[in-house]
Amino acid sequence: MSPFIFALVLVAAFLHASWNVVVKISADRFHAMYLLQVLMGVMGLGMLMVFPFPLAAAWPYVIASGLLHTGYNVFLARSYKHGDLGLVYPVARGTAPLLTLIGTQIFAQDVISSIAKAGIITLIIGIWLIALSADVFKAHRATFIYALITSLFIGCYTVVDGLGGRVAGDASGYTGLLFVLDGAFMLVAGYFYGGMDIIAAVLPKWKAGLFGGIMSGLAYWIVIWAMASAPIAAVAALRETSILFALAFSARLLKEPMSWRRVAGVFCVVAGAVALHG
Template sequence: MHPGTIAIVLVAAVAHAIWNTVSKYKRGDTLVFVWAYTCAAALLCVPVGIIPVITGIQTLSWSLVVGSVVSAVLHVVYSLTLQTGYDRSDLGVVYPVARGTGPVLTMLFAIMVLGEQLTPIVIIGAVAVVVGIVVVAGNPFRGGQRRPLQGVSWGVITGAAIAGYTLWDNHSVTTLHLEPVTYFTGTFLLQGLMLTPRALRRRDQIPTVVRTNAAPILIIAVFSPLAYILVLTAMQTAPVALVAPLRESSIVVGSLLAWWLFGEGHLARRIIGAVVVLAGIAAISLG
């Protein structure tokens, strides 16, 4: 993988870790909060996403419409599945299992179905990234967890949703040749529309959630689309089987931020995991 592409994915990973860390400061209703930052992100993306249309780089075609609709549905399924997992089990189990399962399923599908050819050192590097993430996340079966097996199950289901939208979005930007910024702007707009009916049923909570979460909503609205648009851009020049696990290095950054900002423990294990992830990234770059 080209060093420039690796840099793009790593910047995306940092942006992803930032907005996930900020989301921990959320107060109030979760669905209204997600709807609010999704709508804010869509509004921020429109002025940028419309430029390729105006300049003729991206035409308003049925492929753009269909691509954005399917992507929006997959992302909404992912969001709702993830939230259900969080409601029924511990975040510390669901999140790392989901983020680890997603790239593994994506890589296997890309190799076995899409026929992507990877060198042995690149495969070892990708596996090392996933292993490092598992080390950073720790053992989901350790004592004190609420229903760990249930959390693992929801994590795997969420990981399948991650693999689904990753593979579809890769298809959209590589096979359908959709411009990433315009494509994801459409996806965000449709996600906001899909979540609006449920948000309006809780309209009495909207003013409070927006007022108490103004800063997190704005930060997530900037960094969430930035992170994924960079990933989509990387997919245009690199195999999805490599981009998928590499972007999950965000868990390392997020775990270190959690230790620094929230006082979460196991720093030594996190550092070891980070070193394994960095070794994997180095192997990918050599390939």
């Protein structure tokens, strides 16, 4: 992985943790996810005006990803309804890099060095150390289940988008179409969640939604672009360094507790990231 891609994915990691804080502090997490995704759909329309429309070979990928992202959004919102950021975020992100690594070994032709594989495993261990420090198994059972299901969606859509971005002809055009579909699918999900009243409910929060939508959109745009030219599993694992930023936010802004396991997990995450950079 080149230093430029490495640095950009770290920026994406920071942005990803930031928009999760926006969702966590919202009074209604589903409303926050709904507004964020709809505004990202508007962002996607703008991107399609600038970048080439993806080739037909990418359309099945982008449709599948749009459906997977909708499931991800619903279960992430439910996770934050029951659990702290310092619990939900590590569990939701913890299994995804391993699932992505397995998926890319099956469906892609990526060549990953032994050092990079070791870095991915070390990073996953660090994330789970952080998750265990939050007494994940003692928490509300629904929190753990929802966060784990969220992780499954993450692993699936990451593989799909990595492959889709490569066959689209232009990764940015693929991202724009994905954002449009994500927004459209979320509109449908929102209708089943709260009917037409959901629009009136979220409009007063449009500023927070716009802020979160821009951060979320930029974060995943960077990731899809990076996966088009670098090993998908390596990019996906490096993105999960966002847990470092999430921990800082949870401790500083949300006053959630720290522990020695979290500190040990941080060292593992940093070591894994260094291995991926090498």
